[in-house]
Amino acid sequence: MEGTPPAPVISIRALTKHYGSVEALTDLTLEVNQGEIYGFLGPNGAGKSTAIRTLLGYLHATRGTASVLGMDIATESVEIRRLTGYLPGGIALYDSLSGEQVLDYLVDMQGRQPHRRAELCERLELPTSVLKRKVRDYSRGMRQKIGVVQALQHDPELAILDEPTEGLDPLMQHAFYSILDDLRREGRTVFFSSHVLSEVERLCDRVAIIRAGRLMAIHDVGELLARRRRRVTVRWRGAAPDPASLPGLEDVQVDGNRIIGMLSGEVAGFVRSIASPNLDDLIIEPASLEEAFLEYYASEEPGQ
Amino acid sequence: MSGRLFIQTLRWQRVRLIAVVLAGIGWGMLIPVFYGAFSGVMRDLANSGAIPRELMSFGSGSLFTLPGAITLGLQHPLAIAMLGVFAVGSSATAIAGERARGTLEVLLARPISRVTLYVSVLAAVLLAVLIVLAAILGGMMGGSALQGLTDELDLGQVPLVVLNGFGLWAAFTTFGLAMSVSFDRPGPAIGLSLAWLLIHYFLEILGSLWADAAWTQAYSLFHHFNPGEILTGGLDPLDLVIVCAAATVPLIYALLVFPKRDLAAPA
Numbered sequence: 001m002e003g004t005p006p007a008p009v010i011s012i013r014a015l016t017k018h019y020g021s022v023e024a025l026t027d028l029t030l031e032v033n034q035g036e037i038y039g040f041l042g043p044n045g046a047g048k049s050t051a052i053r054t055l056l057g058y059l060h061a062t063r064g065t066a067s068v069l070g071m072d073i074a075t076e077s078v079e080i081r082r083l084t085g086y087l088p089g090g091i092a093l094y095d096s097l098s099g100e101q102v103l104d105y106l107v108d109m110q111g112r113q114p115h116r117r118a119e120l121c122e123r124l125e126l127p128t129s130v131l132k133r134k135v136r137d138y139s140r141g142m143r144q145k146i147g148v149v150q151a152l153q154h155d156p157e158l159a160i161l162d163e164p165t166e167g168l169d170p171l172m173q174h175a176f177y178s179i180l181d182d183l184r185r186e187g188r189t190v191f192f193s194s195h196v197l198s199e200v201e202r203l204c205d206r207v208a209i210i211r212a213g214r215l216m217a218i219h220d221v222g223e224l225l226a227r228r229r230r231r232v233t234v235r236w237r238g239a240a241p242d243p244a245s246l247p248g249l250e251d252v253q254v255d256g257n258r259i260i261g262m263l264s265g266e267v268a269g270f271v272r273s274i275a276s277p278n279l280d281d282l283i284i285e286p287a288s289l290e291e292a293f294l295e296y297y298a299s300e301e302p303g304q
Numbered sequence: 305m306s307g308r309l310f311i312q313t314l315r316w317q318r319v320r321l322i323a324v325v326l327a328g329i330g331w332g333m334l335i336p337v338f339y340g341a342f343s344g345v346m347r348d349l350a351n352s353g354a355i356p357r358e359l360m361s362f363g364s365g366s367l368f369t370l371p372g373a374i375t376l377g378l379q380h381p382l383a384i385a386m387l388g389v390f391a392v393g394s395s396a397t398a399i400a401g402e403r404a405r406g407t408l409e410v411l412l413a414r415p416i417s418r419v420t421l422y423v424s425v426l427a428a429v430l431l432a433v434l435i436v437l438a439a440i441l442g443g444m445m446g447g448s449a450l451q452g453l454t455d456e457l458d459l460g461q462v463p464l465v466v467l468n469g470f471g472l473w474a475a476f477t478t479f480g481l482a483m484s485v486s487f488d489r490p491g492p493a494i495g496l497s498l499a500w501l502l503i504h505y506f507l508e509i510l511g512s513l514w515a516d517a518a519w520t521q522a523y524s525l526f527h528h529f530n531p532g533e534i535l536t537g538g539l540d541p542l543d544l545v546i547v548c549a550a551a552t553v554p555l556i557y558a559l560l561v562f563p564k565r566d567l568a569a570p571a
């Protein structure tokens with residue numbers, strides 16, 4: 001039907017997973033659209049891996065439903081995994097095999113051709129000489145690189161990556177980010193969990209924030225960054241004005257002729273309000289997503 | 305079944321399989337030699353009454369006849385250990401070991417159901433068990449031929465020995481694999497599988513050595529595989545039914561339990 005938006009790649013409705021009395025995940029509802037890089041953000045133990053493992057059939061939902069690529073996770077898990085690439089958190093590989101043998105084995109099991117392997121190995125600096133070595137001789141970073149390659153080598157429609165940059169050095173993290181950028185350009189969908197806020201800020205279109213098994217918020221990353229507070233330092237020649245006259249400034253500290261505070265809301269209005277010949281200096285520091293995230297967690301409790 | 309997983313599972317086993325097959329052939333070839341060398345002495349000792357006849361037997365076997373010696377050879381702790389390497393060791397660690405190492409995560413990220421995974425691993429381990437059993441029996445037949453003793457055996461019955469023996473060891477294999485799908489670590493799976501085998505072995509040996517406890521043998525799976533009887537008379541169909549039932553129950557349990565298990569992230 002013309003005008004109908006495409007079905008979401010991942011659709012989760014009130015997904016709940018309890019282990020006895022332990023609520024690992026409660027009423028998670030979210031949708032991931034085609035071509036999106038979607039961040040799933042939360043501290044350790046928040047329920048990110050539980051959600052991912054439920055989507056992929058490792059865990060059975062206590063209640064709720066979910067579909068991946070239009071298929072029900074409870075009844076079509078095998079077909080979902082055929083079209084998906086998954087990088088588990090803290091991936092373990094077969095130590096007695098070489099990197100190349102691991103990739104061959106896993107792509108054979110996938111039943112698809114490793115169209116992207118050569119390109120991924122090149123970008124992640126995995127030359128043939130490294131791939132010929134046994135996995136037992138690999139460093140943690142090299143194992144993680146193999147993990148990334150095995151998840152993406154068959155060019156999956158959807159990549160689900162659990163903390164994908166863990167163990168990668170900064171150079172390789174950037175190589176990985178550029179791989180994801182390319183996937184986005186090609187219209188692939190990536191759902192990845194992380195507690196590294198800077199990479200979510202760098203990569204994601206949208207982010208779901210989860211804490212203690214409950215969804216706290218879903219944000220467009222651009223909007224979240226625009227909404228965050230900024231740290232402002234203003235210095236005057238002579239006495240500082242009454243801070244109450246400065247719109248949007250909170251947590252104000254006055255130090256002689258200097259005012260330090262957190263600015264929320266529109267920057268332009270604040271700048272107009274301080275414009276004066278006595279203005280000596282103005283520093284507006286862009287708060288990172290990390291600060292926005294911490295603010296969010298400081299002010300919200302799960303379930304509120 | 306996944307052919308790739310089946311082949312890979314066999315590849316994991318290949319070194320130990322080669323070692324155990326060679327040991328099995330060697331052990332099998334020794335049995336007719338022992339029989340040729342010691343059966344007369346054992347018979348004289350038994351007839352003299354110096355040693356109770358029960359103590360000269362082991363399990364359901366003895367050195368008084370070649371078929372008895374073959375039974376003894378297959379019930380000897382060495383043969384149990386060789387077959388147990390796969391029926392207990394490989395089966396109990398097959399899935400619990402992958403789970404403990406974390407590699408089951410990567411494997412189950414592929415489009416493979418847990419039933420397919422189980423069936424593929426089971427088929428590979430059962431093939432390894434069959435190869436070892438065939439190696440031991442092959443060694444016994446070869447040794448008998450070298451000793452010129454084949455006329456004491458009904459060689460036409462050998463396939464039934466293989467069938468019954470495979471049923472017995474399939475029962476321990478499916479039990480081991482049932483334990484393997486039930487635990488996140490191989491330790492408990494190996495422990496329970498080994499205990500299951502040892503209980504049956506104990507009941508069989510106890511009953512053979514102590515006449516008052518002979519009734520315990522009926523409760524041992526080992527008592528339902530007597531190659532000597534098969535080679536001299538025939539296979540009791542009930543024995544085959546019992547070992548097949550013992551193999552089927554853990555198989556059904558695993559097929560029901562494994563797909564329903566929650567596989568939480570490895571610690």
